[in-house]
Amino acid sequence: VEILLNYIKKTYDGKSKVLDFHHPHQLLEGLEGFSLELRDQPEPLEQILVDCRDTLKYGVKTGHPRYFNQLSSGLDIVGLAGEWLSATANTNMFTYEIAPVFVVMEEILLKKMHEMVGWGEMEADGIFSPGGTISNLYSVLVARYKRFPEIKTKGMAALPHISLFVSEHSHYSVKKAAAVLGIGTDNVIAVKCDERGKMIPSDLEAKILKVKRQDHIPLYVSATAGTTVYGAFDPLDNIADICEKYGLWMHVDVMLFRNIFGLSPRANSVTWNPHKLMGVPLQCSAFLVCEKGLLQACNQMCAGYLFQPDKQYDTTYDTGDKTIQCGRHVDVFKLWLMWKAKGTRGFEILINKSLELAEYLYKELNSRENFELVFDAEPELTNVCFWYIPPNLRRIPNGPEREKLLHQVAPKIKARMIEEGTTMVSYQPHGDKVNFFRMVFSNPATRKSDVDFLLEEIERLGKDL
Amino acid sequence: VEILLNYIKKTYDGKSKVLDFHHPHQLLEGLEGFSLELRDQPEPLEQILVDCRDTLKYGVKTGHPRYFNQLSSGLDIVGLAGEWLSATANTNMFTYEIAPVFVVMEEILLKKMHEMVGWGEMEADGIFSPGGTISNLYSVLVARYKRFPEIKTKGMAALPHISLFVSEHSHYSVKKAAAVLGIGTDNVIAVKCDERGKMIPSDLEAKILKVKRQDHIPLYVSATAGTTVYGAFDPLDNIADICEKYGLWMHVDVMLFRNIFGLSPRANSVTWNPHKLMGVPLQCSAFLVCEKGLLQACNQMCAGYLFQPDKQYDTTYDTGDKTIQCGRHVDVFKLWLMWKAKGTRGFEILINKSLELAEYLYKELNSRENFELVFDAEPELTNVCFWYIPPNLRRIPNGPEREKLLHQVAPKIKARMIEEGTTMVSYQPHGDKVNFFRMVFSNPATRKSDVDFLLEEIERLGKDL
Numbered sequence: 007v008e009i010l011l012n013y014i015k016k017t018y019d020g021k022s023k024v025l026d027f028h029h030p031h032q033l034l035e036g037l038e039g040f041s042l043e044l045r046d047q048p049e050p051l052e053q054i055l056v057d058c059r060d061t062l063k064y065g066v067k068t069g070h071p072r073y074f075n076q077l078s079s080g081l082d083i084v085g086l087a088g089e090w091l092s093a094t095a096n097t098n099m100f101t102y103e104i105a106p107v108f109v110v111m112e113e114i115l116l117k118k119m120h121e122m123v124g125w126g127e128m129e130a131d132g133i134f135s136p137g138g139t140i141s142n143l144y145s146v147l148v149a150r151y152k153r154f155p156e157i158k159t160k161g162m163a164a165l166p167h168i169s170l171f172v173s174e175h176s177h178y179s180v181k182k183a184a185a186v187l188g189i190g191t192d193n194v195i196a197v198k199c200d201e202r203g204k205m206i207p208s209d210l211e212a213k214i215l216k217v218k219r220q221d222h223i224p225l226y227v228s229a230t231a232g233t234t235v236y237g238a239f240d241p242l243d244n245i246a247d248i249c250e251k252y253g254l255w256m257h258v259d260v261m262l263f264r265n266i267f268g269l270s271p272r273a274n275s276v277t278w279n280p281h282k283l284m285g286v287p288l289q290c291s292a293f294l295v296c297e298k299g300l301l302q303a304c305n306q307m308c309a310g311y312l313f314q315p316d317k318q319y320d321t322t323y324d325t326g327d328k329t330i331q332c333g334r335h336v337d338v339f340k341l342w343l344m345w346k347a348k349g350t351r352g353f354e355i356l357i358n359k360s361l362e363l364a365e366y367l368y369k370e371l372n373s374r375e376n377f378e379l380v381f382d383a384e385p386e387l388t389n390v391c392f393w394y395i396p397p398n399l400r401r402i403p404n405g406p407e408r409e410k411l412l413h414q415v416a417p418k419i420k421a422r423m424i425e426e427g428t429t430m431v432s433y434q435p436h437g438d439k440v441n442f443f444r445m446v447f448s449n450p451a452t453r454k455s456d457v458d459f460l461l462e463e464i465e466r467l468g469k470d471l
Numbered sequence: 472v473e474i475l476l477n478y479i480k481k482t483y484d485g486k487s488k489v490l491d492f493h494h495p496h497q498l499l500e501g502l503e504g505f506s507l508e509l510r511d512q513p514e515p516l517e518q519i520l521v522d523c524r525d526t527l528k529y530g531v532k533t534g535h536p537r538y539f540n541q542l543s544s545g546l547d548i549v550g551l552a553g554e555w556l557s558a559t560a561n562t563n564m565f566t567y568e569i570a571p572v573f574v575v576m577e578e579i580l581l582k583k584m585h586e587m588v589g590w591g592e593m594e595a596d597g598i599f600s601p602g603g604t605i606s607n608l609y610s611v612l613v614a615r616y617k618r619f620p621e622i623k624t625k626g627m628a629a630l631p632h633i634s635l636f637v638s639e640h641s642h643y644s645v646k647k648a649a650a651v652l653g654i655g656t657d658n659v660i661a662v663k664c665d666e667r668g669k670m671i672p673s674d675l676e677a678k679i680l681k682v683k684r685q686d687h688i689p690l691y692v693s694a695t696a697g698t699t700v701y702g703a704f705d706p707l708d709n710i711a712d713i714c715e716k717y718g719l720w721m722h723v724d725v726m727l728f729r730n731i732f733g734l735s736p737r738a739n740s741v742t743w744n745p746h747k748l749m750g751v752p753l754q755c756s757a758f759l760v761c762e763k764g765l766l767q768a769c770n771q772m773c774a775g776y777l778f779q780p781d782k783q784y785d786t787t788y789d790t791g792d793k794t795i796q797c798g799r800h801v802d803v804f805k806l807w808l809m810w811k812a813k814g815t816r817g818f819e820i821l822i823n824k825s826l827e828l829a830e831y832l833y834k835e836l837n838s839r840e841n842f843e844l845v846f847d848a849e850p851e852l853t854n855v856c857f858w859y860i861p862p863n864l865r866r867i868p869n870g871p872e873r874e875k876l877l878h879q880v881a882p883k884i885k886a887r888m889i890e891e892g893t894t895m896v897s898y899q900p901h902g903d904k905v906n907f908f909r910m911v912f913s914n915p916a917t918r919k920s921d922v923d924f925l926l927e928e929i930e931r932l933g934k935d936l
């Protein structure tokens with residue numbers, strides 16, 4: 007416990023390193039006093055404690071105020087306490103019998119989240135799942151079952167050819183779901199986006215009509231409220247109109263929380279990941295669906311050894327048969343506890359803080375001459391995408407030569423950044439855009455001075471490129 | 472932290488209650504000083520601490536020596552420390568970049584587990600997943616991809632009719648996988664078992680031949696080394712012979728660890744759940760596959776924002792694209808730490824202890840006249856299945872009347888047990904057998920006196936039925 011508390015203190019200290027990088031082969035071979043090898047005989051307790059300390063030492067401090075690599079960052083102390091308590095309780099969400107409090111907490115959280123999505127008092131349903139990608143998989147699974155309930159027993163062989171639609175900027179999880187569910191990635195149609203990364207409704211409609219002409223069934227659209235790279239919001243109302251017109255299931259993959267009230271009341275299902283902007287420790291993802299009973303019907307197998315119908319309590323609380331898992335980790339308690347400690351209002355404040363930092367960065371980038379924005383628009387989410395242009399490159403005119411060199415800048419800076427361990431930010435190419443940095447904010451410990459530090463650090467590490 | 476340590480002390484105390492039962496509506500309405508409701512405004516820290524205490528108070532002590540309800544029981548203090556550290560590190564398994572130590576630990580654990588399965592130095596592969604049901608889903612997914620790689624892009628529409636085989640006693644997870652993957656539960660063929668619950672190889676072969684006559688493709692068999700209810704071991708060698716003869720993928724769902732060396736070297740894939748008999752905190756499940764690269768090929772989507780090919784380290788360590796998830800919880804550290812602390816030998820001792828308790832219970836049941844075994848054979852795993860026959864029932868001759876009454880005995884005793892909170896054991900019907908108790912052991916804190924207590928408690932609670 008002392009080792010952990012010490013680590014937490016160091017994590018919050020902006021002056022400490024974000025990471026102490028070593029290559030995979032170095033860790034495999036073993037560092038001084040830290041061997042990962044497993045033996046037949048036990049090792050002494052002192053060694054175990056040293057191992058714990060070293061595991062943290064050679065890891066990455068995701069709660070560090072200068073860690074911007076992923077949208078899940080920060081280390082909320084109440085959330086952490088919640089996770090420690092869940093680990094201590096060490097139970098399983100499949101039945102009320104062995105997780106009574108957590109099962110009821112899940113119901114209360116789902117109800118609260120439904121209200122916030124804007125479904126009001128409608129009898130809605132949902133489940134907490136191991137991550138956003140699995141939540142999105144649930145959305146395709148349930149949409150398919152709703153339209154073709156025979157899928158459960160007969161499989162895809164009994165179905166007509168179906169098509170799913172996502173924007174070209176959406177997360178890869180829907181494609182992954184199509185591969186897993188036996189639909190096939192070819193049947194995931196990419197809808198075009200505008201410059202800002204928002205799905206173009208007219209292209210969606212055109213593509214729906216196209217598959218209909220091929221006698222395929224347009225089944226499902228996944229819209230995104232905050233895309234992974236650009237942080238863009240698809241035009242939900244226009245998409246909802248098209249879904250209604252052609253009878254498609256509308257799923258929304260939601261990143262934001264601020265103003266989520268009424269954000270997507272027209273959606274049939276929603277993925278909401280509290281482990282992102284709400285700062286809940288990993289993992290905490292909810293799949294919400296606006297029709298009660300659908301998840302249960304789609305997934306239940308009525309295993310006799312778990313879901314005995316002759317129990318003495320109301321067995322509708324044995325929610326484990328709604329999932330594609332059997333045992334399920336308790337991910338609800340940390341969220342519930344944070345909600346108690348912060349209130350809905352506290353989450354709003356938290357997210358507004360991240361949004362303000364994004365605006366600050368956007369303005370800074372606009373005013374600094376060595377940086378270029380990937381698209382010049384006020385951030386809607388906490389994402390800000392930009393290139394650093396080293397002095398040598400500024401002299402080269404726009405064109406393929408410059409693009410080729412610029413493509414190498416971000417990876418080189420990132421490599422140096424990791425070696426030095428001073429900060430971490432992600433980069434990637436996207437469509438026809440060469441490698442650029444993507445900043446995301448979600449850590450309440452981050453200050454404007456950390457943003458300044460990042461920009462200066464990029465300049466320092468990249469000026470000779 | 473103090474609240475948690477106090478709870479741990481109480482959990483180990485055999486004299487404390489296992490649970491303090493309340494009905495769902497009672498928890499929903501709120502108990503004295505414990506309201507689950509969420510508000511807009513934050514609540515004071517003292518209230519949060521009270522909430523933590525109450526959450527534990529109204530939960531189930533799964534580490535209690537008299538908790539036998541599920542195969543995951545016990546509370547290993549090193550494992551718990553590992554889970555606390557993982558929570559504190561709060562990172563994600565998708566890339567080496569942000570989880571260097573944990574990614575390498577996963578590789579080391581998988582390698583160790585491969586050796587133990589008996590695959591030796593073969594280039595094997597695998598992944599830790601959120602539970603055994605998802606691990607079993609991976610096995611079907613990978614078997615299907617191996618035979619028909621076009622599934623990933625084209626979906627089930629491009630495939631012939633395929634069939635999966637499981638024993639009628641196997642876990643429901645393969646049926647669940649078939650529903651999810653678009654294969655359909657009708658295409659999961661149940662193979663008959665003998666009295667002891669073992670798959671009958673000749674029935675497997677007959678059923679394979681039958682589907683071949685229908686021009687379906689027999690694709691996959693899941694054998695079980697320790698079934699959920701009976702704890703039976705399918706005859707793996709005979710099944711492997713049949714799989715080789717007809718070209719089926721052989722998966723083994725493994726419960727046991729003792730003598731696992733060489734248990735299933737002929738399997739193509741294995742599910743191994745350290746959160747069961749090895750006593751690792753929930754969740755910790757591994758899917759192992761004997762062909763390197765298959766998982767990656769089956770599941771990868773090459774998302775540019777995570778799996779940049781131009782990183783400065785060996786990106787084959789970015790193992791996140793092998794999964795059907797995107798973000799993935801760190802489930803490896805607690806297992807690694809326990810392995811360090813216990814050694815392979817320590818796990819053997821742990822499991823032998825549980826097996827001895829099962830043998831003790833088996834002998835006790837044989838010698839007590841108010842109990843009847845579901846099948847009279849020495850336990851192969853820690854499962855022991857039995858009926859309690861109340862005095863009133865002993866007077867009724869065997870027949871439908873007695874069966875009907877006996878069916879109600881276990882649920883009634885279980886209801887009383889839960890109300891009193893003294894112990895917990897599972898019951899279920901199975902095939903043509905009416906409700907019986909299923910004992911499983913995995914908690915090292917359990918003693919023979921706890922087994923005696925359970926039997927006496929069942930008699931006390933059920934003697935008037």
